[in-house]
Amino acid sequence: MIKKVKVEQLEPGIFVHDFNCEWRENSLRVDQLMIKDRRIIDILSSMGVQEVYIDTDRGRDVRDAKSAFEVKREVDKALHSMAKNGTTPAATVSFTEELQVAKNIKKQATTVMAKAMEDVRQGKALETEGTYVLIDKMNESISRNKDALLLLTKIRNKDEYTLMHSVSVGAYILNFCNANQIPHRRTMDLAIGAMFHDLGKTLVPLTILNKPGKLVESELEVMRRHPEYSAKILRSTEGLPAESYDIGLHHHERFDGNGYPHGLKGDKITFGSQLAAIADVFDALTSDRCYKKGIDRVAGLRKLYEWSEFHFNKELTYQFIRSIGVYPIGACVKLESERIGVVIGSTDDVLRPVVRVFYDDRKKNPVPVYDLDLSHSDDGVQGYEDPLKWQVQREKLFDDVQASFF
Ligand SMILES: [Fe+2]
Numbered sequence: 183m184i185k186k187v188k189v190e191q192l193e194p195g196i197f198v199h200d201f202n203c204e205w206r207e208n209s210l211r212v213d214q215l216m217i218k219d220r221r222i223i224d225i226l227s228s229m230g231v232q233e234v235y236i237d238t239d240r241g242r243d244v245r246d247a248k249s250a251f252e253v254k255r256e257v258d259k260a261l262h263s264m265a266k267n268g269t270t271p272a273a274t275v276s277f278t279e280e281l282q283v284a285k286n287i288k289k290q291a292t293t294v295m296a297k298a299m300e301d302v303r304q305g306k307a308l309e310t311e312g313t314y315v316l317i318d319k320m321n322e323s324i325s326r327n328k329d330a331l332l333l334l335t336k337i338r339n340k341d342e343y344t345l346m347h348s349v350s351v352g353a354y355i356l357n358f359c360n361a362n363q364i365p366h367r368r369t370m371d372l373a374i375g376a377m378f379h380d381l382g383k384t385l386v387p388l389t390i391l392n393k394p395g396k397l398v399e400s401e402l403e404v405m406r407r408h409p410e411y412s413a414k415i416l417r418s419t420e421g422l423p424a425e426s427y428d429i430g431l432h433h434h435e436r437f438d439g440n441g442y443p444h445g446l447k448g449d450k451i452t453f454g455s456q457l458a459a460i461a462d463v464f465d466a467l468t469s470d471r472c473y474k475k476g477i478d479r480v481a482g483l484r485k486l487y488e489w490s491e492f493h494f495n496k497e498l499t500y501q502f503i504r505s506i507g508v509y510p511i512g513a514c515v516k517l518e519s520e521r522i523g524v525v526i527g528s529t530d531d532v533l534r535p536v537v538r539v540f541y542d543d544r545k546k547n548p549v550p551v552y553d554l555d556l557s558h559s560d561d562g563v564q565g566y567e568d569p570l571k572w573q574v575q576r577e578k579l580f581d582d583v584q585a586s587f588f
């Protein structure tokens with residue numbers, strides 16, 4: 183059985199199934215391990231890891247630890263009630279309609295960000311005007327319909343990971359600001375910092391940046407210099423707000439002091455950097471990398487929730503989760519009527535998305551596929567379902583939505 187335990191509960195003879203530490207980028211060289219002696223426990227503590235998942239079928243048990251299933255159920259319940267307490271602004275145009283505009287914005291973003299990165303690589307001054315124009319367009323798109331651009335930036339080819347990651351983090355910040363009515367000027371300051379937060383990576387050798395495996399310690403050391411590089415570039419660029427280079431410098435700091443480069447704790451980290459840290463980790467988790475596949479967005483939200491206990495500002499994480507919506511497009515859900523479906527759109531009620539229904543679990547029978555707008559229905563979401571269990575991908579339920587991405 184998979185169980186979640188505190189690092190202090192670990193003992194030799196326990197098998198670690200998942201170090202649960204992707205809140206640190208590229209942190210450990212192995213994914214699973216049998217604990218042979220206390221050395222690894224000390225390493226985990228020194229890294230700031232608080233909780234891990236163990237496999238009791240492959241090693242010793244920890245009696246009163248919660249099972250992964252129980253943890254998941256608790257987190258899902260918390261996410262559901264979190265959504266009840268929040269509102270997100272209603273979309274003013276449909277997802278499909280906005281997707282056409284968002285596609286052009288994505289294209290423009292690729293050009294603008296590639297130029298910014300190339301300029302830095304060549305030691306030229308960073309030109310910010312084009313990025314500000316781009317951010318404005320992204321902001322408008324998100325306020326019309328947040329899902330189009332947020333989903334579109336997930337689709338990226340391998341070599342444009344860093345580029346699209348920056349755009350995606352920018353889009354999440356804009357979405358957060360839009361959901362929380364942050365004034366326009368402040369929104370722009372935060373977004374430009376988010377767009378440029380990883381510019382320092384341009385100065386990290388490509389062999390390290392795009393390495394298709396885990397980095398060794400010396401490579402990690404080089405990689406961990408990128409926030410300082412980012413800050414240096416942004417500080418020397420005329421007209422950028424102080425908050426932007428702070429985001430460059432401190433987006434890898436963690437709320438409990440276990441981040442880098444300065445190990446800042448709590449409110450010693452600025453609001454912008456706390457927020458960028460959450461968006462940065464969420465995007466990294468849910469996007470495909472050169473060495474691993476991204477997890478689905480619901481799984482990503484669960485992880486943010488779990489880690490907010492230690493590594494992020496808790497309230498801010500909750501606000502961030504609400505801004506995305508706990509039933510994002512692509513989430514597989516069970517309805518109160520026991521029917522199973524996939525979320526294909528949001529409505530102005532965060533708890534009542536549009537669901538494509540394909541199975542009746544009460545009758546244990548597939549049903550002819552139909553779309554149900556829960557904001558106009560007595561039915562509601564009961565909880566999440568595992569998309570793998572229902573073979574959502576193989577059922578091609580989502581094809582028309584996905585096909586419109588390209
Ligand atoms: Fe970074």
Ligand SMILES: [Fe+2]
Nearest residue numbers: 347379380462
């Ligand atoms: Fe990043």
